[in-house]
Amino acid sequence: MNLSLYGYEGHWIAVDCGMSIRQDLPDNPLQIPSLATLTTLGIRPQALIITHGHEDHIGAVPWLWPHWGCPILATPLAAALLRSKFVEHGLASKAIQIVEPGEARESGPFALRYLPMTHSIPESCALLLATPGQRLLHTGDWKLDPQPLIGDPVDSALFRALAPVDLLVGDSTNAPQPGHSRSEGEVAKAMERYLSECQGRVVVSCFASNLARVLAIGRAAARCNRRLSLMGRSMERMVGIARGLGYLEDLPPLVPISDLGYLPPEEVLVIATGSQGEPQAALSRLAQGRHQHFELMPGDHVIFSAKAIPGNERYIERLQRNLLRLGVTIADENEHPQLHASGHPAQEELETLYRWVKPRRLLPVHGEAFHQQAHCDLAVSLGIEAPLIPLNGDMIRLESETLEREAHYPQSPYIIKRDGMVATPGSVPLGNAQTDPDSLNPDTLNSDTIEKP
Structure with missing residues (x-):
């Protein structure tokens, strides 16, 4: 505060x-x-x-x-x-x-x-x-x-x-x-490299307010021939407000979450809220199989493109355990620090x-x-x-x-x-x-x- x-x-x-x-x-x-x-x-x-x-x-x-x-x-x-x-x-x-x-x-x-x-x-x-x-x-x-x-x-x-x-x-x-802290430009390049090697669907969780990160993920998705979707009310609201102010003009077209099931896994990329393990956020619902339109499966990837806020570590660990039970590959700041910038x-x-x-x-x-x-x-x-x-x-x-x-x-x-x-x-x-x-x-x-x- x-x-x-x-x-x-x-x-x-x-x-x-x-x-x-x-x-x-x-x-x-x-x-x-x-x-x-x-x-x-x-x-x-x-x-x-x-x-x-x-x-x-x-x-x-x-x-x-x-x-x-x-x-x-x-x-x-x-x-x-x-x-x-x-x-x-x-x-x-x-x-x-x-x-x-x-x-x-x-x-x-x-x-x-x-x-x-x-x-x-x-x-x-x-x-x-x-x-x-x-x-x-x-x-x-x-x-x-x-x-x-x-x-x-x-x-x-x-x-x-x-x-x-x-x-x-x-x-x-x-x-x-x-x-020196890492630049958002460096993260954008690292994100594209990582996505180009992923098989299956990819979910990237970041702070909704980090519009530069959202833009970087969107550009990387387009270059890797993936369709982009947003998950989480704060993400949808932030992107909507930013677009109304003239930001994110080159963000790729968005696909409704309800339509992702019709796409091949290698063409799917979702930006989701919940990187801090918040129980009600989109990523936690996915990890518990509680999302109405989207279900994670073995072979999918989840990228945590956000730093763990001190005090949230055990909530993030619990979330990641639930994701691992689903057979999901996790990339976070510990093994892939280049995917986030403070x-x-x-x-x-x-x-x-x-x-x-x-x-x-x-x-x-x-x-x-x-x-x-x-x-x-x-x-x-x-x-x-x-x-x-x-x-x-x-x-x-x-x-x-x-x-x-x-x-x-x-x-x-x-x-x-x-x-x-x-x-x-x-x-x-x-x-x-x-x-x-x-x-x-x-x-x-x-x-x-x-x-x-």
């Missing part, structure tokens, strides 16, 4: 508002941030700024935004995904304002600029936040991809022009990893960005404590101050010469079940969720990063 707040002289803005799926609880409920601390402190954001359209950055908006009623700024794809959510929840979407990557806006004393980044979803942006006394770079989720397939590589001149910044709030997800920067990319923007200080966010500590160690080696590792609920004060933890407020997230809202003790009740029950199905949700502070 992601919900950050920045305040200056009593004016507050929120950056992102995400959710996660609790696979460790019955019926896999959703978990979203609590409003209790904000209510106690009298904080009500005057704007909600969205960096990109992943569920762990926008998933909680329909539940929390009605308590704020503020403008929502988002790039076109994230705005379209939010509007879809608002329709499901019976909310008016007039507050959603489209900001093109590269645009500048203002909110009270904050001057904001959206800075285009490459990530595993199009239109991901870093934010430059400027007040009369400080300039802060909130990176969001990013990487430096020279071949992103959708969109342009990161413009180094744009970021060099920002230097120096007083504070960089930065993505730590892959900070322990040496080298959306987050490894150490070389972190060093490159920091040479561009020359931050005075780092606040490491995202990932677990050891990711953040590795990020701090790297920053210090580059001459950047990294005085603290933040925790959920920290209030941190940035002054001209200091970055200090001012207070800590323990957090008790909300848990959302299929029949509405269950609030943890001491939190602010949100009432029942006004939404189609299908929208709480994990098959309609997509998350692409580990759960982050």
Whole structure:
């Protein structure tokens, strides 16, 4: 989940508002941030700024935004995904304002600029936040991809022009990893090579939001003379929204799942949701023989073109055991790492960005404590101050010469079940969720990063 707040002289803005799926609880409920601390402190954001359209950055908006009623700024794809959510929840979407990557806006004393980044979803942006006394770079989720397939590589001149910044709030997800993350262009080539050697039908499971991966798989299918089909509501919805915005124009024609039985096995390729072992997702239904129109058989292949999110390992193992019982050949990140690329920067990319923007200080966010500590160690080696590792609920004060933890407020997230809202003790009740029950199905949700502070 992601919900950050920045305040200056009593004016507050929120950056992102995400959710996660609790696979460790019955019926896999959703978990979203609590409003209790904000209510106690009298904080009500005057704007909600969205960096990109992943569920762990926008998933909680329909539940929390009605308590704020503020403008929502988002790039076109994230705005379209939010509007879809608002329709499901019976909310008016007039507050959603489209900001093109590269645009500048203002909110009270904050001057904001959206800075285009490459990530595993199009239109991901870093934010430059400027007040009369400080300039802060909130990176969001990013990487430096020279071949992103959708969109342009990161413009180094744009970021060099920002230097120096007083504070960089930065993505730590892959900070322990040496080298450079793999490009989506490399994955596209590897996917085509692997598919060309496959016999039988092929199912590729990836995050629905990774439109570059969907496009790469579609192109590889066409070159290997396979017909393409989509499985899973979130996949169908994401592809539909992306096409409406002009993305995926060269994706091959789609074949309905119900028609695949008429095709020879060597001509079938399905892109399915469920790479994290979600029980209700398409791939789990296939592994259990519960799909109405499609059945896996010996000789078929299943490719996991996604990284295992920490905490999901045992669910993925259970899913793969079920697939192996069907005689299916599995390819995942362990044996075929070239079939996936992370959306987050490894150490070389972190060093490159920091040479561009020359931050005075780092606040490491995202990932677990050891990711953040590795990020701090790297920053210090580059001459950047990294005085603290933040925790959920920290209030941190940035002054001209200091970055200090001012207070800590323990957090008790909300848990959302299929029949509405269950609030943890001491939190602010949100009432029942006004939404189609299908929208709480994990098959309609997509998350692409580990759960982050």
